[in-house]
Amino acid sequence: MQLRVDKLGVITAALTAYGAFLAPFATFRANRIVAGEGRSISEALPPTWAALVLLVVIVAIILAILKTPGVLRLAIALCALAVLALAIGAAAGQLTPPENTYARVSPASGFWLLLFALALLAADALTRLRPSPLVRVAILSAVLGFIAVVLISGAWDGLSLLKEYASRADTFWAEAGKHVMLALGSLAAATAVGIPLGVLCHRVPRLRDGLLGALNAIQTIPSIALFGILIAPLGWIALHVPGAAAIGIRGIGTAPAFVALFLYSLLPIVANTVVGLAGVPREANEAARGIGMTDFQRLAGIEFPLAFPVILTGIRIVLVQNIGLATIAALIGGGGFGVFVFQGVGQTAMDLVLLGAVPTVLLAFTAAIVLDAVIETATPYHNRVQSA
Amino acid sequence: MIEIEGITKRYGETTVVKDVSLTIAPRTVTVIVGTSGSGKTTLLRMINRLVEPTSGTIRLDGEDNRTLPGFELRRRIGYAIQGHGLFPHRTVAQNIATVPTLLGWDRARIDAKVAELLTLFQLDPAAFGPRYPHELSGGQQQRVGVARALAAEPKVLLMDEPFGALDPIIRAKAQDDLLAIQKHFETTIVLVTHDMEEAFHLADRIAVMDKGEVVQYATPAEMLVKPATPFVESLIGAGERPFRLLAIETVADAVEPGAAEGEAISSTASQREALSALLWSGRKALPVIGPDGAVIGKVSLEGLAQRAAGPA
Numbered sequence: 077m078q079l080r081v082d083k084l085g086v087i088t089a090a091l092t093a094y095g096a097f098l099a100p101f102a103t104f105r106a107n108r109i110v111a112g113e114g115r116s117i118s119e120a121l122p123p124t125w126a127a128l129v130l131l132v133v134i135v136a137i138i139l140a141i142l143k144t145p146g147v148l149r150l151a152i153a154l155c156a157l158a159v160l161a162l163a164i165g166a167a168a169g170q171l172t173p174p175e176n177t178y179a180r181v182s183p184a185s186g187f188w189l190l191l192f193a194l195a196l197l198a199a200d201a202l203t204r205l206r207p208s209p210l211v212r213v214a215i216l217s218a219v220l221g222f223i224a225v226v227l228i229s230g231a232w233d234g235l236s237l238l239k240e241y242a243s244r245a246d247t248f249w250a251e252a253g254k255h256v257m258l259a260l261g262s263l264a265a266a267t268a269v270g271i272p273l274g275v276l277c278h279r280v281p282r283l284r285d286g287l288l289g290a291l292n293a294i295q296t297i298p299s300i301a302l303f304g305i306l307i308a309p310l311g312w313i314a315l316h317v318p319g320a321a322a323i324g325i326r327g328i329g330t331a332p333a334f335v336a337l338f339l340y341s342l343l344p345i346v347a348n349t350v351v352g353l354a355g356v357p358r359e360a361n362e363a364a365r366g367i368g369m370t371d372f373q374r375l376a377g378i379e380f381p382l383a384f385p386v387i388l389t390g391i392r393i394v395l396v397q398n399i400g401l402a403t404i405a406a407l408i409g410g411g412g413f414g415v416f417v418f419q420g421v422g423q424t425a426m427d428l429v430l431l432g433a434v435p436t437v438l439l440a441f442t443a444a445i446v447l448d449a450v451i452e453t454a455t456p457y458h459n460r461v462q463s464a
Numbered sequence: 465m466i467e468i469e470g471i472t473k474r475y476g477e478t479t480v481v482k483d484v485s486l487t488i489a490p491r492t493v494t495v496i497v498g499t500s501g502s503g504k505t506t507l508l509r510m511i512n513r514l515v516e517p518t519s520g521t522i523r524l525d526g527e528d529n530r531t532l533p534g535f536e537l538r539r540r541i542g543y544a545i546q547g548h549g550l551f552p553h554r555t556v557a558q559n560i561a562t563v564p565t566l567l568g569w570d571r572a573r574i575d576a577k578v579a580e581l582l583t584l585f586q587l588d589p590a591a592f593g594p595r596y597p598h599e600l601s602g603g604q605q606q607r608v609g610v611a612r613a614l615a616a617e618p619k620v621l622l623m624d625e626p627f628g629a630l631d632p633i634i635r636a637k638a639q640d641d642l643l644a645i646q647k648h649f650e651t652t653i654v655l656v657t658h659d660m661e662e663a664f665h666l667a668d669r670i671a672v673m674d675k676g677e678v679v680q681y682a683t684p685a686e687m688l689v690k691p692a693t694p695f696v697e698s699l700i701g702a703g704e705r706p707f708r709l710l711a712i713e714t715v716a717d718a719v720e721p722g723a724a725e726g727e728a729i730s731s732t733a734s735q736r737e738a739l740s741a742l743l744w745s746g747r748k749a750l751p752v753i754g755p756d757g758a759v760i761g762k763v764s765l766e767g768l769a770q771r772a773a774g775p776a
């Protein structure tokens with residue numbers, strides 16, 4: 077058998093090797109805000125765990141460098157990631173002195189590098205395997221399920237991140253709810269407004285340039301500035317429109333965050349609706365008219381379904397963008413995961429920052445994968461072209 | 465019966481269709497020919513009111529085509545265009561079912577109609593019904609496009625260069641199929657093309673358009689013998705005239721009494737095919753067989769030469 081080298085695999089392997097052998101695996105700190113000391117895999121882990129981690133890492137490096145089947149690469153990457161996830165929990169037990177509630181153990185650069193490199197290996201293998209949408213969602217569910225089981229089992233309880241969580245469990249879920257509400261609520265509002273606007277732009281070309289230009293301009297306003305701009309009008313509405321304050325409209329807080337996310341969401345949705353409708357084959361439109369469809373039947377039965385995948389792509393962009401942007405809402409008291417990020421920055425407590433950042437990334441990632449799967453499922457006639 | 469009376473269409477200053485009057489007999493094929501931009505499509509689209517005329521009236525079976533709202537009128541008139549215009553996200557069966565569904569037919573009747581049309585167009589309903597348009601060949605897509613236009617059993621079928629995207633062999637077959645279908649459903653067909661060969665092959669009557677005007681409306685034979693203007697003459701092609709003349713008539717019309725040697729030709733073949741067979745085999749005459757296979761006479765080189773000669 078001839079052994080051939082995989083170019084991307086070499087980079088992945090180099091990262092993995094650096095993460096495993098040169099960078100510190102875990103950080104130990106005497107309390108939550110002092111500077112930490114790095115610990116290598118052999119220092120941070122009990123001998124059997126250390127051996128297991130090194131074993132899977134070495135196998136992963138070898139399989140990554142050589143041209144190996146995608147399934148094998150995916151399997152070793154996922155397996156190594158699972159071992160890594162359990163090992164970092166074990167490191168907490170190993171490094172924390174007994175009965176010490178101040179000491180903190182958290183993942184260090186080596187761990188993050190390994191995580192990144194192995195995720196890259198898995199993602200690359202997945203791209204090459206081209207799994208069906210259903211399989212992709214199944215893999216995602218398995219990964220999320222694994223994370224949930226590890227969390228519930230308490231294997232990570234010794235980690236600094238979970239200690240931060242333990243002292244804030246109820247605010248965490250309240251902020252999580254707000255975060256999701258902000259991201260999804262503004263998306264829903266933008267979809268409800270943006271799609272009709274897109275249809276209007278398509279039907280009335282004179283409107284198109286002006287509206288898209290205005291939305292484009294909004295998109296270029298930095299988020300903090302947009303919050304600032306919104307404080308005055310929303311504050312005015314709260315004061316002068318009866319009932320507005322009662323439903324939560326204020327110059328600061330959730331309302332301006334919601335409005336800002338809504339405004340940012342409009343451009344991708346309107347623009348994609350316009351592009352999608354413009355991409356409907358001219359002959360299909362002409363035939364639809366020629367055989368007696370009314371304008372509404374043509375829009376609902378022909379144009380919209382054909383433009384739908386493109387519109388969904390816009391919705392996907394907005395959802396992922398909003399999940400990230402919603403973090404900023406905390407700056408003006410809008411809540412969400414950003415609360416932990418900014419508190420953490422203020423207290424120079426990195427673990428608190430992570431408590432906000434990690435769920436945000438996980439949420440955005442999940443949304444992207446699920447919506448990609450939905451988009452692919454929504455276009456059966458396209459898939460067949462590709463497979464034919 | 466389609467009566468077009470003094471129809472004019474202007475876009476701003478330019479007159480695209482100028483005072484056109486035509487009467488199209490039921491159950492016939494009328495072909496509108498002319499160079500590109502002469503207003504053929506516009507004229508055709510005024511029949512089903514995809515384009516509203518500036519002045520003039522069009523009556524279908526005596527009824528002004530403005531009595532119904534445009535979309536309801538169009539559901540009663542078949543419409544097929546170049547590049548078929550099938551809906552890419554709907555299956556073949558769903559595409560064909562479009563108009564019956566709009567008209568609110570019940571499921572069983574729609575299914576039966578779809579199956580009937582697919583079979584008529586030589587497409588197996590079980591195999592082709594569930595497919596998407598892009599899974600068909602160009603010729604099959606075109607047939608489905610025509611099947612969709614005929615699904616609600618319209619009395620009138622409008623076709624705008626329906627075979628324009630097909631290669632010559634498939635196109636000839638599609639033309640023959642169309643004639644058979646037209647006989648079967650007794651549809652009145654108005655077809656636009658810029659291909660004279662196609663016009664002579666399909667037409668009961670041909671309308672020649674030039675710069676928005678109909679310059680001649682006549683049977684193919686009349687048009688060959690007496691082209692109304694130099695433009696019509698050039699469109700027919702002076703060198704093609706004798707052959708076109710022979711092409712539109714069958715051998716049955718040229719049979720002479722007597723016998724001849726060699727391979728026979730069918731009386732339903734065109735006289736042009738007979739001429740071709742004569743020239744190729746180097747003979748002076750061919751035996752002719754009737755539909756029952758019995759020899760009914762001969763067709764001769766001399767006889768065909770006389771028939772192909774223009775008026776003195």
Ligand SMILES: Nc1ncnc2c1ncn2[C@@H]1O[C@H](COP(=O)(O)OP(=O)(O)O)[C@@H](O)[C@H]1O
Nearest residue numbers: 475480498499500501502503504505506507656
């Ligand atoms: N909607 C329209 N607006 C302005 N001019 C048009 C329009 N539709 C067609 N025309 C013009 O009318 C003329 C005839 O067009 P058409 O009927 O499509 O010709 P043909 O089908 O014979 O090629 C062309 O010069 C075309 O540019």
Ligand SMILES: [Mg+2]
Nearest residue numbers: 504505506624
């Ligand atoms: Mg045309």
